[in-house]
Amino acid sequence: MSLKISVPATSANLGPGFDSVGLAVSLYLTIEVLAQSDVWHIHHDLGAEVPCDERNLLLETALEVCADLTPHQLKMTSDIPLARGLGSSSSVIVAGIELANQLGNLQLTPTEKLALATKIEGHPDNVAPAIFGNLVIASTRDAKTSHVVAQMPETGLLAFIPDYELKTSDSRKVLPSEFAYKTAVAASSVANVAIAALLTGNMLLAGQMIEEDLFHENYRGSLVPEFAKIREIGHAEQAFATYLSGAGPTIMVMVAVAKLVNLKAKIQAENFSGKLLELHVDTVGVNVVK
Numbered sequence: 001m002s003l004k005i006s007v008p009a010t011s012a013n014l015g016p017g018f019d020s021v022g023l024a025v026s027l028y029l030t031i032e033v034l035a036q037s038d039v040w041h042i043h044h045d046l047g048a049e050v051p052c053d054e055r056n057l058l059l060e061t062a063l064e065v066c067a068d069l070t071p072h073q074l075k076m077t078s079d080i081p082l083a084r085g086l087g088s089s090s091s092v093i094v095a096g097i098e099l100a101n102q103l104g105n106l107q108l109t110p111t112e113k114l115a116l117a118t119k120i121e122g123h124p125d126n127v128a129p130a131i132f133g134n135l136v137i138a139s140t141r142d143a144k145t146s147h148v149v150a151q152m153p154e155t156g157l158l159a160f161i162p163d164y165e166l167k168t169s170d171s172r173k174v175l176p177s178e179f180a181y182k183t184a185v186a187a188s189s190v191a192n193v194a195i196a197a198l199l200t201g202n203m204l205l206a207g208q209m210i211e212e213d214l215f216h217e218n219y220r221g222s223l224v225p226e227f228a229k230i231r232e233i234g235h236a237e238q239a240f241a242t243y244l245s246g247a248g249p250t251i252m253v254m255v256a257v258a259k260l261v262n263l264k265a266k267i268q269a270e271n272f273s274g275k276l277l278e279l280h281v282d283t284v285g286v287n288v289v290k
């Protein structure tokens, strides 16, 4: 049997869409199913800290979804950097669900996959676009997830991926545990206009609203020292928006395609330690090739 599963990276939040909005982007985790085996084994070159057995999040997820899968040798490759704010954990969870779906012949619908993935990840903002591709707006309350898949308006995407990791769990520790009613109303009004602008293709307004986030970026800015400077460069180069991708530390800049080259040169000139990558919107989501 030949089976290959690929899952895109995802950039969550887009400013005020905290925990509920995400965009699928063009970096990929790929799982290749090799021969049946007595025990599970994952061949990968992602480093010694990534387990090769059932302790790997891929197999933890697959076996949680379907406990009696036949063990296989697997090959895992990924260009999604770990703990950088590009949805590496969600890509593995979605791949694990798909692995169980295929090997266990579960016939899961995309909505069922979203429910399973959200339960495991805790929020839908990365797993939803990893499943559906594109821009996804989702809300999970009382274990029920509602979602809308939308086309992202045309924009260039430039990601600065710092050399250091920032685990989502650490980046969530700096957030407040409570929010005053008035602030919550203001924060959700910003989010509402951001989404309405994205859905009507108004990148200028969407960009302004993305940068007015009140939910998380003010608290996380100090964890990502490059953020303020890159946003300043974004303003000087007329980018639509600069935001913290997911829990950081990746910084995403949305900019008109014609302005990408200049923007890239200006950020490169700062000599920050990390990678600067031009990305594209992934419109496919999780993909199975047999």
Ligand SMILES: Nc1ncnc2c1ncn2[C@@H]1O[C@H](COP(=O)(O)OP(=O)(O)OP(=O)(O)O)[C@@H](O)[C@H]1O
Pocket: 010, 012, 046, 050, 051, 056, 057, 058, 076, 078, 081, 082, 083, 084, 085, 086, 087, 088, 089, 090, 092, 126, 166, 167, 168, 169, 245, 246, 247, 248
């Ligand atoms: N290929 C992989 N195999 C096994 N575990 C992985 C893999 N990729 C990521 N993980 C797990 O996910 C953790 C990173 O998850 P975390 O939520 O901190 O960051 P992220 O998903 O990359 O970023 P964000 O959620 O902000 O977009 C890693 O430390 C590791 O435990």
Ligand SMILES: N[C@@H](CCO)C(=O)O
Pocket: 012, 013, 018, 019, 020, 123, 125, 126, 168, 171, 172, 216, 246, 247
């Ligand atoms: N919405 C999440 C994304 C990372 O998992 C956060 O910002 O913490």
